Amino acid sequence: MRTPGGLIDIVDIATIEHCGFAALPPEHSIEDGPWVLRMAGGLAKRANSANPRAPGAPLDADRLHRIERFYRHTGLVPIAPIVRITPLASPEADALLAARGYRITDRSLVMTAQLAPSPPATPPHGITLRIDTTIPDAWHDTFALFDGLDAHGRTTRRAMLDALDRPHAAITLRDTDGATLGIGLAVADGAYVGLFDVRVASAARGRGLGRAVTDAMLGWARTRATVDTPVTAYLQVNIDNAPALSLYRSLGFADAYAYHYRVGPA
Known part of the structure; x- marks a missing residue:
């Protein structure tokens, strides 16, 4: 269901996020409360990042420390910790990451279309x-x-x-x-x-x-x-990819919600 502003509600966001998790299974994943930590050999960020999986998912210093240990000490090749910030994350999560020196990258949109x-x-x-x-x-x-x-x-x-x-x-x-x-x-x-x-x-x-x-x-x-x-189609696209955004909008897709990644110090 879309809000008066055109975006979709938090329940639909959680559903799409879980569908997206299942669509690209990582090699390793663990759950830390309302967060899921995914790792797949350093390939696509969505399979190698910590993701909120429930509305209002809190991120405090202790949980961030566990996330950092997971990415720096799990697997054959340690990687910099990456946290994906979606509307499911609590408001303070992004501020904590910024204070810890996590840089923003890959601002993206999830877009949806209803298909008959x-x-x-x-x-x-x-x-x-x-x-x-x-x-x-x-x-x-x-x-x-x-x-x-x-x-x-x-x-x-x-x-x-x-x-x-x-x-x-x-x-x-x-x-x-x-x-x-x-x-x-x-x-x-x-x-x-x-x-x-x-x-x-x-x-x-x-x-x-x-x-x-x-x-x-x-x-x-x-x-x-x-x-x-009807079926709901969804996709993810970088917010700076103007040709792709134009294409998807011409096919009936509308903006559903935004997300970005925070990449920690190496």
């Missing part, structure tokens, strides 16, 4: 669309190539997605020669579908393929909707 059943979108002319409900090796290889992952990163990311236990759809766009031009991953969790990992080959940018990947994910999400029970 409709026919799937048609990919652009000359492009073939493949939708796999089990992520194929070629998709993993393409993601690693597009993101420049080394062997360790490739193995870690593969293990994380192999642990994914929610219904999902791996999207692949190819040209007539079979070259992969774009990929994406949609993950369903009840009445919510998250859109993740939209990637387009650098040589193919500017051709509307980001839209085509997103359309394909939304088409799959709509197959899970009914006339009486």
Whole structure:
């Protein structure tokens, strides 16, 4: 439910946050009261950060000390502690982190759209669309190539997605020669579908393929909707990514809530 200001309420925020946690399972996680500490080999920040998981999650000096010990002393490679600040965190959490020298990075938005059943979108002319409900090796290889992952990163990311236990759809766009031009991953969790990992080959940018990947994910999400029970699609986007924000708004997404990361001293 959206507030008069257009944003969604705290219960919906908590639901989307939990769906997002499940969509990218970390290698390690522990719960510390209303916070969850996630670690996955130093890859994506959302899988390597402390996250509030209940409304009003307090953060005091003792809990912050435990968070810091977890990231600096758990795993093969210690990493700087990262705390993700969402509307679920108590108001004093951000102030405490700022006082401790944690810098802000990656200000982002979560956006949502209500989806009713409709026919799937048609990919652009000359492009073939493949939708796999089990992520194929070629998709993993393409993601690693597009993101420049080394062997360790490739193995870690593969293990994380192999642990994914929610219904999902791996999207692949190819040209007539079979070259992969774009990929994406949609993950369903009840009445919510998250859109993740939209990637387009650098040589193919500017051709509307980001839209085509997103359309394909939304088409799959709509197959899970009914006339009486729409599906809520959600995604995360950096607040400085103007082209992506414009694209998602043109597809019917609206701002739901903001978050940012605080990265601690190394």
